[in-house]
Amino acid sequence: MADSGIIGGDERLQAAQVARGVARLFFRQELIALSEVTLGNGRRADIMAIDAKGHVVIVEIKISRADLFGDRKWPDYLDYCDRFFWAVPAGFDLDLCARAELRPDVSGLIVADPYDAAVVREAAEQPLAASRRRAETLRFARRAAARLLAAEDPHLAGFD
Incomplete structure (x- = not known):
């Protein structure tokens, strides 16, 4: 049920594993990533990353055909990043990601597992x-700092 944002335990675990692989790939590319980032328009990106020059990348993770084609909100992310990627698990049918409605002229594609990923x-x-870059970079920095503080002191949790 992609539109509702509700996914089962197995799907959530698989999405977390894809996110981990993407974060590792990005780290090697000097892109620092955060998961579950709320944007200025209220939408929540699965992953947002920023490089040393301040370029913003958003990644949407899709683990099934239904998840991929049930998502109607992804175009709302395009105004909040310099580059947009789909990320899918290894073994996913990549031909699905080449369909015109998913804008392969604009969107990139990453295949990931829990240990690594490849563009x-x-x-x-x-x-x-x-x-917009300034606003989103500031929002990203504040969210990252708040998450670090909450990890160090759980009584501060709640800011995001």
Whole structure:
């Protein structure tokens, strides 16, 4: 049930494993990633990453055909990143990600497992406006700092 955001335990575990692989790939590329990031428009990206130059990447994780085609909100992410990727688990039918409605001209594709990931289609660069970049970078930094503080002191949890 992709539109409701409700997924079962197995799907949640598989999505977490894909997120881990993507985060490791990005780390090697000097992109620092956070999972479950709320954007300025209220949408929640599965992964947001920022590189040393301030370029913003958003990744949406899809673990099944129904999950991929049930998502109607993903175009709302395009105004909040320089590059957008789909991330899928190893063994996923990659031909599904080439369909026109998923904008392969704009969206990249990453295949991941719990230990690593690989870019199989690079995302088109669509530069953010400076004001949006600043706002999202600040939101990202504050969220990362709040998560670190909450890990150090659980009584501070709740800010996100």
